[in-house]
Amino acid sequence: MVKSLFGALAGGTLAFGQTSWLFGKDETGSKTETSKTGEGHEEKDSTPTAAELDKMGKEYETFLTGLGLIFIKPAEVLMPHYKVRGKVKNSLPPRELWTKMPPTLKVADKLREKLGVPLQAVISAYRSPAYNAACTGAATHSQHMLNVALDLHFDCAPSKVAEAAEALRSQGYFKGGIGRYPGFTHIDTRGKNADWQG
Template sequence: MIITELKSVEGFAAFCEGLNLRHFSPHELLSKGQAHETPGHRGYGLNTDPPAELWPNVVPAITMADRIREHFGRPVVILSAYRNTAYNTAIGGASRSQHLKFTALDLSCPGITPQACFDWLCIQREYGAFRGGLGLYRSFIHVDGRGTNATWNNT
């Protein structure tokens, strides 16, 4: 089992290498979420790495996250990426969440307001940089590459 997991992580690293990301490592994209890491939380230990067939789905979202880092010159933290069904249910995620398909990232931009990042992403989407969902929350933003535009504000 450990050898299989290691090969999967190595394969994901090679996949990410081909994306030419300037500001993100494969390790960051494999973050399983805070609840997964928090003993006592109902989501503790439930999440998994994304299956290989879903890896290409994250490309639009991580490309935009990389561009946010470039544009603002500030760190961008991936709070949530892939969620398996058990973990998504445990944390109260939407039943049709884009995180289940590995198309979505929830991002925090320390030193930059979520509104500023959201506004910049809206402009990028308007100019055709990607097609997908944008969500604004009090402490983070959501970006996904679902292929159709969707926008929401949960502040």
């Protein structure tokens, strides 16, 4: 699945916000993605193909597949777990946190349905504490470290995504956070409502 996602994306440069994405291979032969932000920071994504996922990666992929999501694919959720900031590599969530993500993924899936436009990327999902600390501007107690948050880039204005998320939340579909950022929208299912502008 990851391999097919990269096949669809590897044809050139994607651009959103202040980030341009370039694909290549690292010294191990894994597909890599490097982004340069406006501040000059580099982030590298060494996402293995489906055949290269380790045992835990394959188990997490199976877990995500079992959720029966309509639009959100396991490969899209797996990608952010292989990003590197500086010398800090992100990781898959610990097994005990796996069951925290399904409510947020269901909100993302419903958003995709409601918006009627493609999901371009899951920018961020679970973040290890070390990786979160390496993310400039990340909250010290980020919901990403609890595996209940997603940063999503849909093929429409982030304001439309936030409005759709607010509509779902007001209908009682979830309780959680909605963060508006220039290139993406944060959603989480923390259990209480929160709104902010990044």
